[in-house]
Amino acid sequence: MIRGRIDDDTAELVFRLLFSSIFIVLGGEHIFSDGLIQRLMPEWVPWPRLLSLGAGFLLLAGGASIAAGFRVHVAAIALGIFLVIVTIAIHVPGMFVYPPELPRDWGWLWDLYQRSNFIKNVCLLGVCFHFLYHEPGRYSLDHHLELRMTFENAATAPAEKAD
DSSP, rough: OOBBBBOHHHHHHHHHHHHHHHHHHHHHHHHHHHHHHHHHTTOOOSHHHHHHHHHHHHHHHHHHHHHHHHSSSHHHHHHHHHHHHHHIIIIIIHOOOOOTSSSSGGGGHHHHHHHHHHHHHHHHHHHHHHHHOOOOOSSHHHHHHHHHHHHHHHHHHHHOOOO
């Protein structure tokens, strides 16, 4: 049994790192190797490379923010909005329309791809919602900055005079 062997702060850190890994990896893929991503974009998407780069930086920044435990609530909102937009604009229509260049006998693979991405995004959105009400543990940048601010405030507070 793992519970009891790992403290809550360590478990919280592992949770943040595992969750954020998908956004960090996909962000890097959008920035450095987005050929396949662009081919999978619907034809109506304008400026596919520019949108891919923008999405990549958002994914990378949001994922890194959650991994570091820095402004987790803000990152969760940004990633959640991204997930809603991509799910509604890309994956929902993709479940009903095949790309014209897709061979007919590959339709099952396209269906599987779109359904699995839809469900994955819904699950990720659930975790983003969780992060809105979540406070990162002691292994987070926010915790470190809060301690530092408390220490600095205590050091600069005027000393009380004894009467």
